[in-house]
Amino acid sequence: MKKILGIVGLLVVVSILTAIKSPESFLSAYNLENLLRRSALFGIISIGAAFVIITSGIDLSIGSGVCLVGCLLPWLLKVHGWPVAAALPLVLIIPLLIGLVHGLLVAKLRIQPFVVTLCGLLLYRGAMRGLTGDQAQGFGTGFETLKYLALGKPFSIPLPLVNWIRDGSWGDWSQFVLWVACPMPAVILLLVGVAAAVFLNLTVYGRYLLALGRNEEAARYSGINTNRMVILAYVLCAGLAGLGGMLFVLDVNSAQPVDFGNFYELYAIAAAVLGGCSLRGGEGSILGVIVGATVMQVLRNSITLVGIPTQLEFAIIGAVILAGVIVDELVKRLAARRRAAREARDR
Amino acid sequence: MSPLPVNPLLEVRGITKRYPGVLALEDVDLNVHRGEVLAVIGENGAGKSTLMKILAGVQRPDRGQILWNGRPVVIDSVPAALRLGIALIHQELNLADNLDVGGNIFLGREPLRFGLIDRRRIDRDAARFLQMVGLDVSPRQLVSQLSIGRQQLVEIAKALSVDARLLIMDEPTSSLSQREAETLFRVVRSLRDRGVSVIYISHRLSEVQRIADRVCVLRDGRNAGELGRADITHDRMVRLMVGRDVSQFYQRLPHEPKQPVLEVDRLRTPAYPQHEVSFRLRASEVVGVAGLIGAGRTELLQTLFGVTPAVGGSVRVQGRATRIRSPADAIRAGLALVPEDRKQQGLILDMAVSENLSLVRLAHDQRFGFRNRRAERELSVRMIRELRIKTPSPRQIVRYLSGGNQQKVVLGKWLAIRPRVLLLDEPTRGIDVGAKEEIYRLMEQLAQQGVAVLFVSSEMEEILGMADRVLVMHEGRMTGELSGNELTEEAVMQLATGAGPASAVRPPDTADRANRSNSPKEAP
Incomplete structure (x- = not known):
């Protein structure tokens, strides 16, 4: 719990700064709903990345996985006229199989995860560009039920005080609560997140993942089928990338094979690292990862709102993450030193 | 005749060092004279390593004074220690194994010629230092191709090349074979005769007894006592280390071996596929596996436990044929393995x-x-x-x-x-006397409860003290089995070195022949 305090703090600081600079836009119901949707979409793929990072691996093919599903689904539905009931299972099974192959190559053939998934990154996007002739794939109109998964708003969330802060209308009780529509991706993220957290923290398999991430050899000597667990992590990661890809494309209605999902693996990895995963493996908190993904989206949002040229987006995100990681490290050292001093005094 | 040196080479006064949560050293004194081998012993956590790190400039003391040749000095870095002539040889060697021997000896101090490394001079100078440590290898030999023992000698040569006056050796024999250790002792003695001082840290008291001129004992971060040459005996060292008598070190009760629980028939390990190993292990029995480093003992245990599955032969556990292809299979069958490399595998x-x-x-x-x-x-x-x-x-x-x-x-x-068969690989390596005793007690207790215990050990005392029966291996083969009166140090060594069975030695056991008489053994 202590671990994610830092990232929550970063989220609060960035939010407050943005709210001060641009209260009307940032704290509007529309913007908050959008922010929630984007954060949820990236949260889903970041959880997948976290599982792989916990095994001390890496998955660079997440963005291409998003592209694969994002292009394949409209391509099957519109170009080939497949029924939803056939196309949907297929586009969700393909990423699982991709994850299985990644996992087998990493666990059984012992190829480095970086290499395996780097090839995946090139392969899946390249294949989609070839398959679609590099043409944008879209749903057009229709498919309302399917689109509900990304665009639906099943209920609203009451946020107290936001109106007062935004408008300075302190004491106006009719404005006390701001109702923000909760988008479907946030509901899906909640389900995925709870399932992932339960899996990681309460099941034996979660313990096995954490153990093998720290020391695979000792885990194997303890009778844990480490290969199976590693494969599972890659399957989960690719599967969640696929699920994310489907929601992303439903959200924006069309996808360009050349850049759809570009760099998303880096957003996902950055969110996981911000959220407390160590690339050395064996560490991670699902809640932290979700907060990490949110921080990245709030940052992007504030860059737009505050009026910084969007060309600078990457530079700013990079600088903030780096600063966050440095501060985190310094705080950790300070705490260690304080503890040492206290123990020395108690003696 | 040179006048007697007034000051010791190194004098440590009242060193105190505190780590978070631990007082590692408290007011420790230590003297080292010229041309002396001083053994520093103590249980793990007694502060030996910390003290050595302070002398080598890796750590700085919180309090205390260090005198070198009678003059106060500050050792605030490894280069500072090296400048004085203090070199620490780590337990885990610090060689770059992608470089050759000469390159390692002069690493960071390469002689240059026209701005390029002067290979010829390296070869020439390296040869001189290699000769001093009695190592007969070419300076161009890759370090990775040398045995651990020879790599250690390269480390010593490296230390000599910076003109070290004081060598600190931390558990130098922990991964050496008997023969390599002998070579090391010879080198240490010849260094001493040249006037080099050596601080020798070891858990192996028999070694200390052989090589040390003086013993300094630490306990709980304090000086616990000192022994002069004449007083260095096993018992006195142990008493100072643990602060009490350990008279009954290997306490054993009679074992009543019961039905066989592990029957290994013509098992072939991937490491030595050309050799077959057969033996039996019965409930309530403690069996030792002796042999030199590289005899295939660890490989045997790893194959039994499914880490490196067998390439032939069969295993029966409690009378039932069992295929063990992974540790999970082994665990299911009732096996457990305490591996050799505690930190990496355990x-x-x-x-x-x-x-x-x-x-x-x-x-x-x-x-x-x-x-x-x-x-x-x-x-x-x-x-x-x-x-x-x-x-x-x-x-x-x-x-x-x-x-x-x-x-x-x-x-x-x-x-x-609750395993039925407990496999242990060097169960007491690198742990202190007190914990050793407790682990022996546990092994004994488990045998009493009916567990079959099979342990690999390179410590003769442990093998002779704990085992009802000893299997001896040499280069992947089982060269014999000893029990009862045949179980002597000489007999074990004979089989372990592959010298062929002496008259008293039977061929490897396949049947359950008479077990050792079950008399409790006294401490060595």
Whole structure:
């Protein structure tokens, strides 16, 4: 719990700064709903990345996985006229199989995860560009039920005080609560997140993942089928990338094979690292990862709102993450030193 | 005649060093004279390593004074120590094994010629230092192609090349074969005769007895006493180290070997596929596996446990033919392995004591894949109590425990599943006398409860002291089995060196012949 305090703090600081600079836009119901949707979409793929990072691996093919599903689904539905009931299972099974192959190559053939998934990154996007002739794939109109998964708003969330802060209308009780529509991706993220957290923290398999991430050899000597667990992590990661890809494309209605999902693996990895995963493996908190993904989206949002040229987006995100990681490290050292001093005094 | 040196070469006065949570050294004094081999001994956590790190400039003391040739000095870095002439040779060697011998000796101090490395001079100078340590290899030989023992000599040559006056050797023989150790002793003696001083840290008291001119004992970060040449005996050293008498070190009760639980028939390991190994292990029996380093003992245990599956032969556990292709298979069959490399294979160092203790047991207590957290908690509390694991709490990270307590955690995680066959690979390597005694007591206790215990050890005392029966291996073969009166140090060495069976030695056992008479043994 202590671990994610830092990232929550970063989220609060960035939010407050943005709210001060641009209260009307940032704290509007529309913007908050959008922010929630984007954060949820990236949260889903970041959880997948976290599982792989916990095994001390890496998955660079997440963005291409998003592209694969994002292009394949409209391509099957519109170009080939497949029924939803056939196309949907297929586009969700393909990423699982991709994850299985990644996992087998990493666990059984012992190829480095970086290499395996780097090839995946090139392969899946390249294949989609070839398959679609590099043409944008879209749903057009229709498919309302399917689109509900990304665009639906099943209920609203009451946020107290936001109106007062935004408008300075302190004491106006009719404005006390701001109702923000909760988008479907946030509901899906909640389900995925709870399932992932339960899996990681309460099941034996979660313990096995954490153990093998720290020391695979000792885990194997303890009778844990480490290969199976590693494969599972890659399957989960690719599967969640696929699920994310489907929601992303439903959200924006069309996808360009050349850049759809570009760099998303880096957003996902950055969110996981911000959220407390160590690339050395064996560490991670699902809640932290979700907060990490949110921080990245709030940052992007504030860059737009505050009026910084969007060309600078990457530079700013990079600088903030780096600063966050440095501060985190310094705080950790300070705490260690304080503890040492206290123990020395108690003696 | 030169006048007697007035001052010792090195004089340490009142050194104190505190780490978070531990007072590592308190007011420690130490003198080293010129041309003297001073052994520093003590249990793990007694402060030996910390003291040596301070002398070598790796750590700085909180308090205290260091005199070198009678003059106060500040050793605030490794280069500062080297400038004085103090070189530390680490337990884990610090050689770049992609470089050759000469390159390693002069690493960071390469002689240059026109701005390029002067290979010829390296070869010439390196040869001189190699000769001083009696190492007959070319300076152009890659370090990775040398045995550990020879790599150690390269380290010493490197230290000599910076004109070290004081060599600090930390457990130098821990991974050496007997023969390599002998070479090392010779080198240490010849260095001493040249006037080089040596601080020698070791857990192996028999070595200390042979090589030390003086022994300084540390206990709990304080000076516990000193022994002059004439007083260095095993018993006196142990008494100073543990602060009490350890008269009954290997306490054993008679064993009543029962039905065979592990029958190994013509087993072939991937490491030595050309040799077949057969033996039997019975309930309530403690069997030792002796042999030199590289005799294939570790490989045998790893194959039995499914880490490196067998390439031939069969294994029966409790009379039933069992295929063991993975540690999970072995665990299911009732086997447990306490591996040789505790930190890499035995433990998840960065996890808590409780998480390590429950790791194997988890699968057994699970319900629909969920961990049984209550069982986990109870298990760790029970194991910490029963095995007397010294830890501030079950949530302590294992990395911060002492070697002996870490080993108890490894044992605990296996005892949690009540194995029928316990395999142990060098169970007491690198742990202190007190913890050793407790591990022996546990092995004994388990045998009493009907567990079949098979342990590999390179320590003769341990083999002779603990085993009912000893299997001896040499280069992947089982060269003999000894028990009863035949079980002597000479007989073991004879078989271990492949010298062929002496008259008193039987061929490898396949049947359950008479076991050793079950008399309890006295301490060595």
